Amino acid sequence: MEQKLIFTNEVGDAIDVLVADFGNPDVVLISDTGVAQAVLPVLVNDSKAVASAKRIIVGEGDDNKNLDSLASIWQQLSDCEATRHTVVINLGGGMIGDMGGFAAATFKRGMRCINVPTTLLAAVDASVGGKTAINFNGVKNQIGTFAEPVASIISTIFFNTLPQQQILSGYAEMLKHALLESDEMLSKLLAYSPVYPVFDSEAMLPLLRESVAVKARIAGADLTEQGIRKALNLGHTAGHAFESMAMARKSPVPHGYAVAWGLVVELVLSHMLVGFPSDMLHKFAAYIRTNYGAFAINCKDYPALLAYMRQDKKNTSPDSINFTLLPSVGNPEIDRTATPDQIKAALDIYCDLIGC
């Protein structure tokens, strides 16, 4: 089944057109308490399908992306006699897309979903590519499946009320997509600040459209992550290590910020090992420093950071650590490895560039 990507700020109309195309089946809306308060009242006015949908509302936040919430969604789908013909609308951030998507993919072996992301991070990352999941036993996304929504409706109208930090968090994934795509796309993003002086939802929509197309192309070529899709992990091996360290320091950082700093580390490694151009590395690092600040580390942190990197799902050997590296913008190489000494050298240079 081919996933439709619809870019529009007329979200209510887009939902109603899709539901009518499906022959006006029953609709169940899955959302969380925060979104139900902030966004749902507007959509109820703009969409007949949303107004008449049965609602399943779970607690907000990643802590609720668990088996209890999932079982409750399954139970409520049963209670409202949902069938294979019922359509699910997942309205929310990545947590709702992931968990609502998993519930729908598994109820009666699969219902159709429409994803309506309400955060930039969900729009650029989770709304395409078909990864669904819940957390389990303390591990993020431990249980899930690959299942694409029939459509994602991607808009920027919900982002005006998001905190700056959340916008920047999503923008880091857009920067990653640009690194995987072209100098031209990257230059456009580096010339722009998504939060200064105010968030401009109309200017963001075309940038977002280009960025999602990159993810859709790469994920679509390798839905179950056997090969090229690993390129989307660029920045994430080091980024997850920063995220885990921040958590251990009891001062967590947003996922996208960790990815931004991780991208700097992995571009340094790319420069050292596969010749990523020095001028672009400096330009990129300067942008990250200006917009995201620094994640401060020193050489005493290196053993812990290396230990976090070793835990990454992608590793197959304990002696070296797996990365996606970039000889030049637009040319990712997956399944590259670096030794602990090379990584330590890269972290030294990261500190110089980012100003630890």
Next chain:
Amino acid sequence: MEQKLIFTNEVGDAIDVLVADFGNPDVVLISDTGVAQAVLPVLVNDSKAVASAKRIIVGEGDDNKNLDSLASIWQQLSDCEATRHTVVINLGGGMIGDMGGFAAATFKRGMRCINVPTTLLAAVDASVGGKTAINFNGVKNQIGTFAEPVASIISTIFFNTLPQQQILSGYAEMLKHALLESDEMLSKLLAYSPVYPVFDSEAMLPLLRESVAVKARIAGADLTEQGIRKALNLGHTAGHAFESMAMARKSPVPHGYAVAWGLVVELVLSHMLVGFPSDMLHKFAAYIRTNYGAFAINCKDYPALLAYMRQDKKNTSPDSINFTLLPSVGNPEIDRTATPDQIKAALDIYCDLIGC
């Protein structure tokens, strides 16, 4: 991914060859208490991979095919640090194939499975086609997904100790496959009794091989049941109604017996509505009566049977009931409907043929 079907009575060797082909990853064996006692000790002698596998043993019987057992499997997969590279062996009947398959399909978004069915019904039906599931909220197979094992190892060595009833239950699905395939295959099965004078596991293996090929071909052409796969529901609309009625009478019948009687009803309907040949109908009904006996009904039962048939997942309108019908052996027509009066007439003829 293409599912391998391996027909052999050297099951231990076949498992070891597959696991070696995968590069000798960690192996987790999922089974139930009954199979762990009856079958596992033999396989441990015959297979190094099984001998060294971590074991996850759940309670036996369909009552244990539930969310609690599933969560326990996920937990044990976590505890033994299973990864995407770990291979799961599902050793058991349909219940283990369904639930172990679902657990493996969703743990870390999908591990590889080898299915080793230990009942005829599981071998002929559940081991191919990629349907996985658990029961939920009192509904059979309410939660699940479509996910094929990388291989099914199909043998007849485990069937010698099965009760006759279980052999006949699986044989009914083989009869269904023959009806969907060819006069030749059907004649071969109708000339044979799987339980008389004793179960002959060597004679059964080639028959089973032909039968599984029918299922693999039809399910493979339509993995997510959008079209032709519905042909595999032949006999099941009426069969499920008999099964539900038997349950309501507090005297449950084996699934395959209900399918056998359901096939007679649906061949009568096929004769009435699309011209299924009368001589073949009589021959088939006589075989069922001899081997499966009669499910006795009278006209007072018809309203309840019709009500059960209306609950079938395949129906789209309350006025008519959906069937797969057969103008002739080997030529199923899906999405046919019959009116309540036509169904009542067919039930009258069923009673005459089967001797209610």
